[in-house]
Amino acid sequence: MLIRAANILMVITVASLFSGCASYSITEKDMTDYLQETVELDQSVGIEDVMYARVSVDDLSVKIGRTEQDRVSVFANTQAEVKVATLDKMGVELDLEFSAIPSYDPESGEIFLKSLRLERFDEQGYQLTPEVKQLIKPAVSMIGYALSQQPVYKLDSAKVQQALLKSAEPNLVIKDNKLVIELFD
Secondary structure: OHHHHHHHHHHHHHHHHHHHHHHEEEEEEEEEEEHHHHOEEEEEEEOOOOOOEEEEEEEEEEEOOOOOOOEEEEEEEEEEEEEEOOOOOEEEEEEEEEEEEEEEOOOOOOOEEEEEEEEEEEEEEEOOOOHHHHHHHHHHHHHHHHHHHHEEEOOOOOHHHHHHHHHOOOOEEEEEEEEEEOOOO
């Protein structure tokens, strides 16, 4: 009788543990904060003082599943410095939007962005000539590439719920404008 009661208590305890750990939601704010703290993007192309463009990201923000259900959008406010031949250096503010499909790496507990697309490229204050745009676009592409190579979020192994999810190889889905890491479909 005592063994049966202990088994029932153990089953209830394990069930309550797993019900609390069956999923973990990552909000847009969580992901934005993680990117702001961990990602530094500064790219340049060309030959300095001859013809070059340098683009650095000042501010990143994330929207999850708003434009397309299965995609994450990353908005980047950037500063570009452009030098073309004998013209003075030009400072340009750019608003960029990338979208990508989130992908979870169960070994590291990290989320990466795959199938990245540049959705929007807007200049603020200047109407860029086609030549200057052609010079800036490779640097912008390198920012997109860098975003796809770095994790945009990582589960914290020091937190029990996240550590359990990380070790269980869960699924990654988008629900209610959140990334949800869940054990069960």
